Amino acid sequence: MKKELLYPFDANYILAKKKRIKRELLAEGERFVDKKIAILGGSTTNDIKLILELFLLNQGIRPSFYESEYNKYYEDAVFDNAELEAFAPDLIYIHTSNRNITRYPQMSDSKSRITDLLEAEYQKYCTIWESIADRYHCPIIQNNFEMPMYRLMGNRDASDRHGKVNFLTRLNMLFYDYADNHEDFYICDINYISADYGLAEWSDPFFYHMYKYALNVNAIPYLAFNVANIIKSVFGKNKKGLVLDLDNTLWGGVIGDDGVENIALGQEVAEGQIYSEFQNYVKEQTQLGVILNIDSKNDFENAKAGIEHPDSAFCMQDFIEVKANWEPKDQNFREIAEDLNLLPESLVFVDDNPAERSIVAQNLDGVCAPEIGDARDYIRILDRNGFFETTILSEDDQKRNEMYRANADRKKSLHAFTDYHAYLESLQMKGTILPFDEMSLNRVAQLSNKSNQFNLTTKRYTRDEMEMRAKDENYITLYGKLEDKFGDNGIVSVVIGKRVKEECHIELWIMSCRVLKRDMEYAMLDTLIETCQNKGIKKIRGFYYPTAKNAMVKDFYGKMGFSQVACDAAGNSEWELEITLVWEKKNNVICVNGE
Structure with missing residues (x-):
């Protein structure tokens, strides 16, 4: 940018x-x-x-x-x-x-x-x-x-x-x-x-x-x-989170040199009040679902002591990822994005040091690192930039921090298993997969505009366009919610198929990267096939249109059992799947719709 x-x-x-x-x-x-x-x-x-x-x-x-x-x-x-x-x-x-x-x-x-x-x-x-x-x-x-x-x-x-x-x-x-x-x-x-x-x-x-x-x-x-x-x-181009420096960003002073007792934070002096006000502003963002992370050149224990300072607005649990070490900040930033399953450009870098801002912005394509000025300007500059401009505020948005914290717990749980299937079974996953309804439309439209990596056709829809398809008998619409023992992920997948004679042409298939490798795609396919069978549809036709961001799903249909029937020089491909009379379900770890 x-x-x-x-x-x-x-x-x-x-x-x-x-x-x-x-x-x-x-x-x-x-x-x-x-x-x-x-x-x-x-x-x-x-x-x-x-x-x-x-x-x-x-x-x-x-x-x-x-x-x-x-x-x-x-x-x-x-x-x-x-x-x-x-x-x-x-x-x-x-x-x-x-x-x-x-x-x-x-x-x-x-x-x-x-x-x-x-x-x-x-x-x-x-x-x-x-x-x-x-x-x-x-x-x-x-x-x-x-x-x-x-x-x-x-x-x-x-x-x-x-x-x-x-x-x-x-x-x-x-x-x-x-x-x-x-x-x-x-x-x-x-x-x-x-x-x-x-x-x-x-x-x-x-x-x-x-x-x-x-x-x-x-x-x-x-x-x-x-x-x-x-x-x-x-159109789903909002940022999703902040990656924050600590020294002279969330508090005044350098904690490693000055000691936790001497950083400027709290109501005792004017400088401390300015940083406290900024901390409160940052924490308010979590009400919109903005996820908070730390990228600081600091010893971890010093960082922890500052975050848990008596006058701090934060505790360690307020941050999804905390990288407090002496590695280059762009490297830490990249790792934070990978751990969150987000593109780096989804996160905004907030650091008082112009050199660090420049390094991160130059080495990570699309990352915003605004020139935040003096501490008294931090709120005004972040606020006026509108990184998190709110047009729809869904229930899932408000729960986003909780969802990402639960994902961190899942990763910790994974390390206890040597068998991945056993790990998936241990999550006790429950899925809800249903046609679009009035309650789901806002989130479904929002997800269609936000999803970039797991988005096979790259199509975007407004809420009205989603609603029109939900009411049209020529369309199959499905949304999928997923929860497990660690928490509720909300609506994480959407499929729209259009009936063309005895075929179902997939207009849209998207999934939140929060639930990658959790077999939700198999659960969605099983439900799509069951719906097609009930409508007398005998074949499903899928399409993949490549972008700079969706390479991860290039071979998705092949892995799901589809056969490739066309592919052009630009990489656009077409796939088909014959629906057998007896479909052997691919999902065996998610309990769908209470069954």
Whole structure:
């Protein structure tokens, strides 16, 4: 990833060098997924589109765009639009602002009149959102409203129903309620972004009256960056964990030199308070399922003493992997990723030392090592980068740390066995494999967008697309949950098959790397075959499309008993499996659906 596109970035540099930055990003090759983004603007959007493209490319998403004509966002969304329909967007971003509100309350308006005004404005947007949902079945990102340039009544503008501040705040709350009750609908919080940037600068009227931009042109990278963070989260490009240094990162000072009693941590001095606040911020991330790890040049016992300091927010159990030694940090980082069965790029490196950050970023492709600045800047810089931007927060997300700790316990248990099959039997595994249902759809869609290594066809789906397949009789949909004596792994595998006459063509087969080599793939195949038999299907056809990340499943179908029937020069292969009348089940260690 280009560090110029990580926060804190130089907005003027990005605006000036956008063509060069784009060429450099595109030169990186095959790492992209292609997505079609429609921007429906209530003001000029051209530079927003160009800068948004850079941030998406940096996240591994190569966008193509549909852009509405100036201030035609309502018409494009609500009325017949052959061009937009042919474009078939994967996501629609509605870029509106308080400039698009033409009727505010007047001081003479009654309470009921103001309520009617508010409802009319809200219903206009509801019409837009529902038209998009009905026509395009894709996720929507909608700006909320920034505060006005001026307050007619001063501070009373916020509390008096006649005030613009009050009106916009109430309208924003209606938007939030809608988001809370509708899937695949997300708010871009320009109310916060503009405040963070500086409302007076953000709303500089020069740019609207001269160019019809609803914000300062120099603020466009900050807006585009936030929109890109939502998009990359929707399409499964979020990071999964932090790898943290210790000395001068989680506490002030060098514990090996200063001693545990002299590190800066706690409420006694200002420096210690800053590090305590940062520790609390980091620990809060675990509520989102962010996994925490340590990579420190330290003696292990010193590291342990610091982590368990009386004023520390942490205990050793808060970290999945702790590498405290004198090995190179990039080597430790790579080992942490391997132990977690994650790609290194899934983890963010947080270290106060610029030399260590540089070594890790240069030697581990795709790893983010943000320039975190002084200790008082740590929270702001990590937070604004949006590494863990939340669009869906599933029950499995909230349990992720627990799941990874359980995996560490499983590894310890494995060392007690010389027979791997006996080890699998000792886990007492129970599987639940069922067709998609309302409760599973969020996690199923999330898994389809996050899975890179065990993903045979590399297809990605929104929740709506998953739901449509679940309701279509021509599709077989299965999700698999796995638990054992160490804990519940949640939903770990998804299969989608499409019926084509007497064949089932596998559109998607993915599995979480947390459960590799646990025979869950055999349990899924057994259930798929049983489902096919019940539908009179006689053959299963599977497809493998290679990427830079899914080489581990190149020969998956062959190992599962399929025969290869085609393979092209690019490595794309096709496989088939005849379904016998009596299928000998391949799974014999997982108890599926209570049987």
